[in-house]
Amino acid sequence: MSKHNQEEKQSNKGNPLASEENASAQAIEGVLERVAEKDPQAALDIRGYIAVQQVTHQGPMPSPDDLKQYFHTQSDLPERMMKMAEYSLENKAQHHRKILELKEKEIELQQLELIKADGAHKREIVTQNISLGLAFITVLVCILGAFYLALEDKKEVALLIGGATVIGIVGAFLANKRDSKKK
Secondary structure (H helix, E strand, C coil), X not given: CCXXXXXHHHHCCCCHHHHHHHHHHHHXXXXXXXXXXXXXXXXXXXXXXXXXXXXXXXXXXXCHHHHXXXXXXXXXXXXXXXXXXXXXXXXXXXHHHHHHHHHHHHHHHHHHHHHHHHHHHHHHHHHHHHHHHHHHHXXXXXXXXXXXXXXXXXHHHHHHHHHHHHHHHHHHHXXXXXXXXXX
């Protein structure tokens, strides 16, 4: 094994791709050494013809060289491949546009739901305020009525109306407190 191959093997430790390339290079080198033992001139000629080339290409279409080879295979093949790639890209763009449209609709629906929820919350607050106002007026009328009846010497009726009002207020506060603890 040549000194260059030994150095290359040590520098490529842990890299599987480099190890494969190194193994291929070593196999070729081994063949060339065996040929050189029998015919040194043939080994030199073979070394002159051996060239390793790695070409990479990325993208939706094959490389231009591959397209030329496809053209030689079938003349309309590159044009068909271009149409396929264009169709694929257009479909992809259409899907992205559709996704964006659906996302916009989803956002609009969420905004409508928030507006509805806000409206419902405002209506609930207004209803509670009206209920409190009416309850206050009712309690005030009952207590004033109880005082008036007490002044008119109808103490039993005044006690009944006043007591029922106070019991109703206390019961309402306790029920409200219990409901707010459940929530």
